[in-house]
Amino acid sequence: MSESAQSAPRQAQKERTRQAILASALELSQEQGFAQVSLRQVSRHAGVVPTAFYRHFESMDQLGLALVEQSFSTLRRMIRDAQRDPQVFDNIIDAAADVLVEAVKQSKAHFAFVARERVGGPEVVRTAIRHELDLFVSELAVVLARLPNIENWSSDDVQMVSRLFVRNMVSNAEEVVEMPDGRPDLEEQIKEGARRQMRLIVVGFRDWRS
């Protein structure tokens, strides 16, 4: 390597290439789905020869798993931030809707990846995503269980609400992702939809348990 970053320490340059490969795979996946992206396409797009790919990932499957990890670390940061937000205690629903739409907007590509590959990806990737989503449901349940109106619910009920919330999140992420660019009005509409659906879940639950 002599032109793009001459004096980069070796490890840093390697990491940069690794990120270029990850970013390329993520971008190419958006157009055709991860499973249709070839090792050569990714390498080409990352500005690297196909054989160099193997210095970073054993196979395309491993690349896929790395993308799953990256995507969920984004998601986890989102829930951790939301937990610190005092507004969440007053009004989970509006907060969640805001956070969701904002997070999806910020890292659209990662959400798109999860939504798409959850059902459409190679089997190892699908399995990994399912596992991460299950974990995420449990983590969200912990957050929800601390909330004022919920603290005396059974843990099964909390788990179910959490599952419904996550399912909703995935559905709405799908919608935001499939949304044509430059239509912020639609985005507001989706956010409003998400809000109403979450309210529905909470209201329905409260009434049914009484």
Next chain:
Amino acid sequence: MSESAQSAPRQAQKERTRQAILASALELSQEQGFAQVSLRQVSRHAGVVPTAFYRHFESMDQLGLALVEQSFSTLRRMIRDAQRDPQVFDNIIDAAADVLVEAVKQSKAHFAFVARERVGGPEVVRTAIRHELDLFVSELAVVLARLPNIENWSSDDVQMVSRLFVRNMVSNAEEVVEMPDGRPDLEEQIKEGARRQMRLIVVGFRDWRS
């Protein structure tokens, strides 16, 4: 053609081959997703030489669209039958849960196809599925609007409930599809989950509108 069906009338034999191609594509899609299935794989599996494929479909995309059509005709038959069932008037929710699980079990492959290719398929297929699902939401809304407890709701509300029901149907179809074979206990669990979620939607809606 001389061995497999010597004296078949020409048109009938053609139709039979066409169905073999459709069935092959459906089966192969389950393992790898439709987009990874090649024209040659389908032809091979259908017992036909690759070039013969073109006598039936212009391209793999067209095959995909034919599968979408086939899948939704299954779905439509299901809703039409359910509409005749008097039980539906008494208890939409249990009826819907039964019908859903039963229908999915009967034509698992078609539901799997829709659930998978809705987000993971080639763009033309995705678009077609979205369109069909939108239509289906509207059709279901018509059915729902006739129901006793719903007849005085606004049509917007009915449309939204219908959308939530269909979203739920897709989600649950995904679960049934991803379900390991020979575990009827899980199936009952999914059915119960679907029932609870639909009840949630109806209860939530009723209470919020008052």
Next chain:
DNA sequence: ACTTTGAGTGTACGCATGTTCACTGATTTC
């Protein structure tokens, strides 16, 4: 009877793919 039609065949082509191997040369290690 004889001609036309058209579903299915077989060969052949150019192209993209995943993986192999021996290599280069700057950075790191000593």
Next chain:
DNA sequence: GAAATCAGTGAACATGCGTACACTCAAAGT
């Protein structure tokens, strides 16, 4: 400053792909 390391190179391969083309030979049309 010599030696070792290792990210990235470039040529070569076998394989599977979509499609073009000329073909066969029963069934359908006359």
